[in-house]
Amino acid sequence: MESEQRRPPTGPALVRFEAEDLGHGRDRQGRLRHLVLPGLALTLYEGERVALLGQSGSGKSTLLAELRQRLGTRAAWCPQHHGLVPQLAVYHNVFMGRLPEHSALAALWNLVRPLARPWREVGELCTLLGLEGLARRPVGRLSGGQRQRVAIARALYQGRAIFLGDEPVASVDPHQALRLLGLIDARHSTSVVALHQRELALSHFDRVWGLREGRLVIDAPTRALTLADLDALYPDADAPADASSEPAAPTMPNPEALPCARGRP
């Protein structure tokens, strides 16, 4: 209800795919080497918060990379596995979000002695994200959750209108995840966030894009969706506990089909 009030249902379209092939690596003729998302059709509207769901390998990262490329400097970017420099301090890693705005000389001097204004701004962000007092610590010495927050701080520091995140809340607990998503919302009008927590997708976003094996199988507002709809994206989730849905699975007989009836009622 609240979100309905706060956000207009659709702003102008920011990015539109009309049956396009997405993938990575191009050969000399400009054809895709690895086709990941064939014939993708979807639109990102301004003011919309989109949860991007799907199993690992379903094409989430490819879609985000393409969005990032098309949105260019309008989008802040929080990559998968953080993409931080472990040897540099938290401050420097966050500062990297705005590297292009400084001259080369200033950026180099900043490694020797932090520039006053960024130091203050980054300090505020760190406090906001629960990283106070850690600004001078090398990222390599932080815990997984702290690194995650540094990566988010770097994206927030970019100060863009759109937020693109590839599993930005994968390594924090559900409570923190909510708080971090709230921070991201407060500072960006539009966001596309890949994640694995289905409940979070329904409770916190306006729209869900669901990918399964390179196809967009769900593109609907969250109020029209239930958890059961989202389960369809994860064929393993409702399978028996062994969950062997790898491509090799067909050669492995289902335990239910085995002639031995031991252990079954």
Place this chain on the structure above:
Amino acid sequence: MSEARTHPPRHGRHWWRGDTPGLKLARHTLGLVALAVVLLPFADLAIHTREPWTELGRMALGMAWPAWGSLESPLSAIGLTVAVAIWGTLAGVVLGFPLALLFARSRLVRAVCAFLRAIHELFWALLFLQVFGLSAVTALAALAIPYAGIFAKVYAEILEQTPRAPRDALPPGTGRLVRFVYAELPLAWAQLAAYTRYRFECALRASVLLGFVGLPTLGFHLETAFREGRYHEAGALLWLFYLLIASLPGWSHRRLIPVLLVGGAWLLGPWPSVDGALVWRFVSEDIWPRELLAGDWAGLVEWLSRIPDLGPAIGNTLLLGLLGTVGALLVAMALWPLACRHFGNRGTRLTGHGLLIALRSTPELMLAFLFLLLLGPSLLPAWLALALHNGALIAFLVARHADALTPGMPGLSATGRLAYELLPRLYPGMLALLYYRAEVILRETAILGMLGVATLGFYIEEGFDYLMFDVAFFLLLISATLNIAVDALSRRLRPRDGAVMDDPCMR
């Protein structure tokens, strides 16, 4: 691929055919060993023992009772050795780092670097000796020039292997320099520093070796003492050298480097008075065959035919390079577990560590000299020296990497740990090191020629001795060409998958 899918792999039949990394590496290694075994009959491995035991006994006595008192000015020799090493390394870094940045992009830079490092420090020294005499310039240039080529290549490889993720995460529009300093250099820094440190150790050894061509470093006194049979003095010098290398971690601390540099600058010398005309004559006339400069092609062919034993010299050089490489692999495989924390007890580890340090610190030339006394002049002493020295070096690096690994399954037996936990993780890196080393080994075969082993180096030194600079330079070029060819080959053969030894940034 599709075949493998329709026929599930069966145990027992064609097990060697799979394309898993392990099988590939195993086939690769066995192929290399088989090649060495097939070519073994062509090598002159005869043992010409001529009662070496009395001489060897005197040497052992010399080592056991070093005559510290008889050393003349050992401190100035040590000082000069260190000064040459540190300034040579620094000059190499200053020249090599910019080249490293261009390395991936410019074929010309790669070719120039390949040429610079294809010629051994000692041969550069012999070359500069003709121009700058027995001076600090000769010593520094002899180290700095090949090291620039080596640094360029290795730095470029280290930088290329830094994780891409931080670079990709940068906002669009970040400048090249800033991107390098923020998202590439910090990731590579530890490795760059470690490599530079290692290279400095090599420079110390090379600096000692420069004594063999007459520069007054530790090696000069060592060679004189050995040649004149003053083994007690030689023993003292050798111990001094080991002490110098063993205490390296103590005195090569980051903070001490400026002190060493400033102190070293005082000790460097003598500085030559360079005669420009003489240098120009050497570069433009002396090192080229007269027939070539005169454009007399028939004469040039005749000049070529006068060069003795070119074919056998090349054959011996390549064969010794191959045998040395395979030998180093076997030695490394046997030795690395001795010095790593996963095996044995404190005692065995200390012994293994000591053995590796002794083998890798003793210059190959020294080892070869010892074996030469023991076995007589053939390829055998040179082979043993190359295999032991380089094998110990690889083993040392592998053991250090192994120490950094934590087995995922605690409580395995030693064999299980070796075969399941450690070797699969270490072997690709080890083979990559070996292939990198193959080029170094080939370069070292050349200097073993200075002891009388009939490789190219033998004839190069002969050329310089008899002032036939044109012949010496021509043979140097051939030796460099061979090195470049072998380098290209080893680059192609080097395993790439998983060859980078574990990186904390990816975890």
